[in-house]
Amino acid sequence: DIQMTQSPSSLSASVGDRVTITCQASQDISNYLNWYQQKPGKAPKLLIYDASNLETGVPSRFSGSGSGTDFTFTISSLQPEDIATYYCQQYDNLALTFGGGTKVEIK
Amino acid sequence: QVQLQESGPGLVKPSGTLSLTCAVSGGSISSSNWWSWVRQPPGKGLEWIGEIYHSGSTNYNPSLKSRVTISVDKSKNQFSLKLSSVTAADTAVYYCARRWLSEIRGWGQGTLVTVSS
Numbered sequence: 001d002i003q004m005t006q007s008p009s010s011l012s013a014s015v016g017d018r019v020t021i022t023c024q025a026s027q028d029i030s031n032y033l034n035w036y037q038q039k040p041g042k043a044p045k046l047l048i049y050d051a052s053n054l055e056t057g058v059p060s061r062f063s064g065s066g067s068g069t070d071f072t073f074t075i076s077s078l079q080p081e082d083i084a085t086y087y088c089q090q091y092d093n094l095a096l097t098f099g100g101g102t103k104v105e106i107k
Numbered sequence: 108q109v110q111l112q113e114s115g116p117g118l119v120k121p122s123g124t125l126s127l128t129c130a131v132s133g134g135s136i137s138s139s140n141w142w143s144w145v146r147q148p149p150g151k152g153l154e155w156i157g158e159i160y161h162s163g164s165t166n167y168n169p170s171l172k173s174r175v176t177i178s179v180d181k182s183k184n185q186f187s188l189k190l191s192s193v194t195a196a197d198t199a200v201y202y203c204a205r206r207w208l209s210e211i212r213g214w215g216q217g218t219l220v221t222v223s224s
Contacts, residue, residue: 033209034211038153043214043215043217044153044214045214046210046211046212049208049209049210087152087153089210090209091206091208091210095155095166095169096143096155096158096211097155098152098154099152100152101152101153
């Protein structure tokens with residue numbers, strides 16, 4: 001099984017700050033890495049697919065990069081509505097796994 | 108826009124079988140999607156349970172494979188989850204979802220299932 005290690009598990013930042021979350025795969029997954037946002041009591045929402053493609057309708061302050069085993073998710077300017085938990089996810093070898101999640105809070 | 112809706116008992120007894128159904132509307136379950144189940148224990152992260160294609164092909168999380176059965180009913184445009192021998196550790200919000208290529212592009216609203224006597 002491919003394991004996804006996401007860090008940090010939580011962070012606190014000010015409005016307008018640049019926020020970065022990393023996700024590391026236990027083996028090469030090419031660019032098959034996706035990022036989701038989950039707000040309390042809601043289902044996750046796809047933000048980034050294939051490591052760096054912005055889903056339609058998602059604000060451009062969200063971005064992703066990386067390939068192979070190391071990936072990065074960035075919020076260029078944190079907004080109050082971005083308070084949520086973010087998850088990375090990979091699909092490979094007939095199985096899907098999520099990272100442990102990063103809870104983003106406002107300082 | 109494809110919509111998903113979970114249904115099933117909210118309370119299951121320990122050692123029993125959890126059964127949920129996901130109704131697909133706004134599109135055909137015979138489209139080129141894989142139909143998945145994902146769960147989230149209270150206050151914890153997301154765990155993929157498994158998935159099914161309209162042909163009946165399935166993929167399961169190895170850690171749950173011995174207890175999971177996912178099936179599809181094309182006549183009703185729905186798919187189902189059965190999880191046997193449940194314990195309190197199976198208490199979670201269960202989501203049905205639609206996978207396209209590597210990403211999940213649609214989710215149900217989720218349903219809380221509690222395992223308790």
